[in-house]
Amino acid sequence: MVIYGTGLLAGCYLAGVFLGDLLGEVIGVEANVGGVGIAMLFLILASDALIKRGRIKPVTRQGVAFWSAIYIPVIVAMAARQDVVAALDGGVMAFTAGALAVVACFLLVPVLSRLGGSGEPLPEPDTAGDA
Amino acid sequence: MSPLDTLARVLEGNGLVTAFAFVGIVIWVSYLVSDLLTGGRIHGSAIAILGGLALAWLGGTATGGSRGLADISVLSGVGLMGGGMLRDFTIVATAFGVNFDEIRKAGVGAAISLVVGVLGSFVVGAAVAFVFGYRDAVSMTTIGAGAATYIVGPVTGSAIGASSDVIALSIAAGLVKSMMVMTGTPFVAKAIGLNNAKSAMVFGGLMGTTSGVAGGLAATDPRLVPYGAMTATFYTGLGCLLGPSVFYFVMRALVGG
Numbered sequence: 001m002v003i004y005g006t007g008l009l010a011g012c013y014l015a016g017v018f019l020g021d022l023l024g025e026v027i028g029v030e031a032n033v034g035g036v037g038i039a040m041l042f043l044i045l046a047s048d049a050l051i052k053r054g055r056i057k058p059v060t061r062q063g064v065a066f067w068s069a070i071y072i073p074v075i076v077a078m079a080a081r082q083d084v085v086a087a088l089d090g091g092v093m094a095f096t097a098g099a100l101a102v103v104a105c106f107l108l109v110p111v112l113s114r115l116g117g118s119g120e121p122l123p124e125p126d127t128a129g130d131a
Numbered sequence: 132m133s134p135l136d137t138l139a140r141v142l143e144g145n146g147l148v149t150a151f152a153f154v155g156i157v158i159w160v161s162y163l164v165s166d167l168l169t170g171g172r173i174h175g176s177a178i179a180i181l182g183g184l185a186l187a188w189l190g191g192t193a194t195g196g197s198r199g200l201a202d203i204s205v206l207s208g209v210g211l212m213g214g215g216m217l218r219d220f221t222i223v224a225t226a227f228g229v230n231f232d233e234i235r236k237a238g239v240g241a242a243i244s245l246v247v248g249v250l251g252s253f254v255v256g257a258a259v260a261f262v263f264g265y266r267d268a269v270s271m272t273t274i275g276a277g278a279a280t281y282i283v284g285p286v287t288g289s290a291i292g293a294s295s296d297v298i299a300l301s302i303a304a305g306l307v308k309s310m311m312v313m314t315g316t317p318f319v320a321k322a323i324g325l326n327n328a329k330s331a332m333v334f335g336g337l338m339g340t341t342s343g344v345a346g347g348l349a350a351t352d353p354r355l356v357p358y359g360a361m362t363a364t365f366y367t368g369l370g371c372l373l374g375p376s377v378f379y380f381v382m383r384a385l386v387g388g
Contacts (some may be wrong), residue, residue: 011222013327031366036219036341037361040226041144044234047227062377067224068244072176073154074221075346077213079183079313080157081155081201083340084298086347087306094277094300097259098307101252102315105337109323113330116242121326122354 004064005056012042139205146208153206157182177317177350184310222345223355226340233328234361240329241362244336248372252279253378257306261386268382270297275382276374277301278308280340282367287374311345316347325351335359339366342348 013036020035027033047064050056087094142149161182162175169178187199196202211217256278256329257271265271273293277284277300284301287293293301316325316334324330325348335344335358344363348355 009224012281015219025142027372032367036222036364038359039223040357042384043223043226044229044231048231050242064224064227067221068227071221072349073215074156074212075349076157076179076183077150077154078218078342079180079207079346080186081199081210083197083212084184087303087310093263094303095307097256097274097278097304098208099311100259101140101255102308104251104255105248106319108337109334112240112244112333113324128222
């Protein structure tokens, strides 16, 4: 059933966000620490185990696949609700600070990616733009 | 009641569904623009994200609110659709079927990138603040924290007692960063080797802004999203931890008071 997939996803999400909040409280910061990342790890491990045992039916997979595919539209909606006016109102200093931080980090990506050997490029995409 | 009033009532009363329809149209137009005007060279989702930001600017200008298009009442559902809950839920969904070995292989590099990313943004932001005449430790720390993310900035600023205009500047710096990562990533992806799981994880750790990383990678290659997002979600927590403590103490030692 489709809901088994969505239910598994929701369970991993809630467990991860819960642990992220707990972690934030333990180290004393007012933020969720890695909740989404932890949730992703749970989903990866759970799906790995279930797929290996052949316990995931294609229809169950659809219950996750839909949410994964709706991701880009959600990101577009997220962009549409940003406080762009405030960002532009920050003036030259805010713009310079944000922009230089981005440029510096862009430049560091190839440097740090080489640590411990470069990664293998993903294969050429077969379906471009199936958002 | 005129039919237009009735339509507005229906759209407002069904906000999330209205948002689905609206975003669908935005993406359809964006792919048309991508095909017809750029010959497919600029990816449709990059144009859609840019379009979303432009619409947010229009919404913010029209209403004076802080939530972009979502402050226009018939489009309030865009706020729910693009809010933290659905964003994080769909990000987690992208992890389904990801290869765990890839993540283990990138583990050390990704962890280093988190620390380098947070500290690097702090230093760059604080240096810019210094150049623009903010020479006290509290302001430099707060603006440096804003250059990390627009959440780390205000959290750090309130913790060390920064004034509200400095906190507003730190939020603006973080917003600029997030939007630049969203729109700039597809254009630099090739030059910085952003075509594999490992560099995507390093990228997420260096940039840190979850919205920026999520949007930027989505417009580059959606298959990179889960890797970048996974490390990026640790960044804000780390920044909130280091900002008001280590970073503030170092700043105070350097510039005094």
